[in-house]
Amino acid sequence: MSHFRQNFITKEWVIIAPERAKRPDQFRSDKGLKVLPEYDATCPFCPGNEHLTPPAVMEIKSGGSWAQRTVPNKFAAVMPELSAERHLEGKYLTVDGFGIAEVVVEHPSHNKDLALLELEDVKGVLRMYKERATELAKNPQVDLVTIFKNHGLRAGTSLEHSHSQIIATAIVPIHMRYWMNQALTYHDDFGECPFCLLLKDELRYQVRVIIDSEHFVAWCPFASKSPFEIRVMPKRHNSQYDCINEAEIDDLAVVLRSLLKKLYNGLADPDYNFVIYSSTVSEGETQYFHWQMTIVPKLTTPAGFEMGTGIFINVMPPEDAAKFLREVSVA
Amino acid sequence: MSHFRQNFITKEWVIIAPERAKRPDQFRSDKGLKVLPEYDATCPFCPGNEHLTPPAVMEIKSGGSWAQRTVPNKFAAVMPELSAERHLEGKYLTVDGFGIAEVVVEHPSHNKDLALLELEDVKGVLRMYKERATELAKNPQVDLVTIFKNHGLRAGTSLEHSHSQIIATAIVPIHMRYWMNQALTYHDDFGECPFCLLLKDELRYQVRVIIDSEHFVAWCPFASKSPFEIRVMPKRHNSQYDCINEAEIDDLAVVLRSLLKKLYNGLADPDYNFVIYSSTVSEGETQYFHWQMTIVPKLTTPAGFEMGTGIFINVMPPEDAAKFLREVSVA
Numbered sequence: 001m002s003h004f005r006q007n008f009i010t011k012e013w014v015i016i017a018p019e020r021a022k023r024p025d026q027f028r029s030d031k032g033l034k035v036l037p038e039y040d041a042t043c044p045f046c047p048g049n050e051h052l053t054p055p056a057v058m059e060i061k062s063g064g065s066w067a068q069r070t071v072p073n074k075f076a077a078v079m080p081e082l083s084a085e086r087h088l089e090g091k092y093l094t095v096d097g098f099g100i101a102e103v104v105v106e107h108p109s110h111n112k113d114l115a116l117l118e119l120e121d122v123k124g125v126l127r128m129y130k131e132r133a134t135e136l137a138k139n140p141q142v143d144l145v146t147i148f149k150n151h152g153l154r155a156g157t158s159l160e161h162s163h164s165q166i167i168a169t170a171i172v173p174i175h176m177r178y179w180m181n182q183a184l185t186y187h188d189d190f191g192e193c194p195f196c197l198l199l200k201d202e203l204r205y206q207v208r209v210i211i212d213s214e215h216f217v218a219w220c221p222f223a224s225k226s227p228f229e230i231r232v233m234p235k236r237h238n239s240q241y242d243c244i245n246e247a248e249i250d251d252l253a254v255v256l257r258s259l260l261k262k263l264y265n266g267l268a269d270p271d272y273n274f275v276i277y278s279s280t281v282s283e284g285e286t287q288y289f290h291w292q293m294t295i296v297p298k299l300t301t302p303a304g305f306e307m308g309t310g311i312f313i314n315v316m317p318p319e320d321a322a323k324f325l326r327e328v329s330v331a
Numbered sequence: 332m333s334h335f336r337q338n339f340i341t342k343e344w345v346i347i348a349p350e351r352a353k354r355p356d357q358f359r360s361d362k363g364l365k366v367l368p369e370y371d372a373t374c375p376f377c378p379g380n381e382h383l384t385p386p387a388v389m390e391i392k393s394g395g396s397w398a399q400r401t402v403p404n405k406f407a408a409v410m411p412e413l414s415a416e417r418h419l420e421g422k423y424l425t426v427d428g429f430g431i432a433e434v435v436v437e438h439p440s441h442n443k444d445l446a447l448l449e450l451e452d453v454k455g456v457l458r459m460y461k462e463r464a465t466e467l468a469k470n471p472q473v474d475l476v477t478i479f480k481n482h483g484l485r486a487g488t489s490l491e492h493s494h495s496q497i498i499a500t501a502i503v504p505i506h507m508r509y510w511m512n513q514a515l516t517y518h519d520d521f522g523e524c525p526f527c528l529l530l531k532d533e534l535r536y537q538v539r540v541i542i543d544s545e546h547f548v549a550w551c552p553f554a555s556k557s558p559f560e561i562r563v564m565p566k567r568h569n570s571q572y573d574c575i576n577e578a579e580i581d582d583l584a585v586v587l588r589s590l591l592k593k594l595y596n597g598l599a600d601p602d603y604n605f606v607i608y609s610s611t612v613s614e615g616e617t618q619y620f621h622w623q624m625t626i627v628p629k630l631t632t633p634a635g636f637e638m639g640t641g642i643f644i645n646v647m648p649p650e651d652a653a654k655f656l657r658e659v660s661v662a
Binding site for chain 2: 001002003004005006008010011012013017019077078079082090091092093094095096097144146147148149154155156157165167173174176178201222223273274277294296301303304305307308309310311313315
């Protein structure tokens with residue numbers, strides 16, 4: 001029976017409509033597994049083409065050449081040389097386009113997505129995120145650091161060479177502020193982090209859990225907005241990704257690669273976005289916000305109803321999605 | 332220079348990034364103008380196939396046969412026979428899937444989108460919206476009526492025969508509640524409807540206005556989330572679409588058809604969504620909320636940054652979009 005579910009923290013509703021559901025394997029991407037060359041002479045991220053990007057801000061080396069590489073985003077919508085000064089145009093607020101946008105090239109090979117990398121390279125990527133996020137947060141204008149990855153056309157990328165992005169802004173969007181305030185209110189009322197509570201609840205119920213590792217839990221959220229949405233949270237309470245320690249990086253590399261491999265194998269390399277959310281820089285380490293990662297395969301198209309109401313219709317109950325993903329082999 | 336702009340009412344930020352902009356005509360859809368047959372024997376919305384849909388709840392007749400027809404949505408995610416009872420599963424809130432979902436078939440011809448209909452038929456569609464919205468709001472469980480249209484694959488529809496949808500729910504989503512509360516707060520502070528203010532401001536500035544008719548203004552919003560986004564508001568303050576009068580329907584038909592024709596001619600029939608927003612049924616007619624229509628051509632793909640921050644990057648300044656749309660012929 002179709003029913004509405006409310007996100008415990010944001011109070012957003014979704015409709016879980018299993019009557020319209022396909023079997024999980026019917027969500028397999030039909031674009032066909034693309035065979036890319038290992039090297040593309042025109043790709044700005046392939047070795048030998050380093051002159052096509054601005055100079056690297058950080059490199060992780062392996063055997064004399066780079067294994068991971070972070071460069072300023074040449075085509076960014078925000079620019080570090082601008083100010084974050086506020087202006088009023090009549091009643092309307094604008095801010096100069098200050099921001100720092102960087103691209104993390106995840107591997108020298110043109111044809112290896114994160115799901116297919118060696119564990120050591122996934123660790124390198126996660127370490128790169130930590131180093132760059134820490135560095136960007138030191139800029140006195142920066143108040144939010146967002147780490148994300150767009151994989152595939154439907155997820156908004158056109159560059160095939162596997163990469164992710166880090167964007168630091170002075171602006172704290174209402175989206176983030178509202179979410180943090182909801183968490184703060186819960187903490188004020190009940191004296192605990194609402195995300196720690198969710199994590200413990202999911203471990204108790206088990207039905208939506210995909211992976212329960214030493215340091216992380218990955219599950220399909222109760223009020224998932226779309227099929228196979230995945231949330232990953234550290235068991236140790238921390239508000240910002242840059243607090244991640246070496247043992248956690250090692251563990252998260254295994255968890256993240258497994259999750260992406262499950263999507264790759266189970267749904268035939270679907271396009272996806274992921275985001276790592278941390279608290280604002282000015283709030284810093286808090287008792288109420290918990291850093292986390294959300295992975296969303298792009299399998300459905302939000303339309304007028306979602307635009308009108310903010311209510312997403314999800315035809316795949318998260319309990320069924322989790323069961324399917326638990327069972328997909330990562331070999 | 333790229334800069335952030337804040338939505339005056341919702342406080343949502345967008346980045347206007349004209350450096351990355353294409354010329355307006357480079358946004359033309361490349362899918363090619365599709366030539367559809369006037370009649371498709373397998374289409375449930377074509378005349379003669381009325382038995383493929385549930386019985387009509389309303390028809391507008393023209394010369395003995397129907398010109399517009401509204402039917403219950405056979406594949407809806409919500410169902411009128413369910414209750415809207417709340418349940419707590421532990422701490423987590425769910426509601427049975429009550430809702431009423433109807434489909435408005437806009438014309439008997441298989442191959443005529445709203446942009447290409449005769450004026451009389453567009454009026455019929457708008458009148459149908461009014462009648463059905465009025466009727467659905469009488470259901471004691473209903474608290475929100477959302478009217479919308481999905482045109483094309485990227486806008487989330489697969490049925491080519493031109494149609495729109497009306498969904499009535501018991502749930503008032505946080506999305507809507509937040510927006511109404513922001514408007515209420517503005518009204519509390521300044522004693523006027525913030526949307527009336529926006530409308531007057533846009534008429535004064537002129538630079539974002541596309542059409543200024545007797546009863547309506549259509550413009551590209553200051554903080555447009557995506558290229559060629561269009562807002563249409565009635566000059567007469569009213570909170571709910573079902574208060575629209577005959578003179579306004581006649582005028583809106585001309586305005587809406589012109590706007591859709593401008594998109595069709597100027598951007599080569601882009602996929603689009605539109606939504607008509609009204610206040611909740613229980614709030615009813617208020618001084619602070621103003622019914623309105625938003626039209627969004629689907630020309631870009633929101634990605635990880637939008638998912639992480641709620642900040643949309645828009646490469647087409649609304650002032651340039653409005654200028655382009657003003658100049659596109661509706662012939």
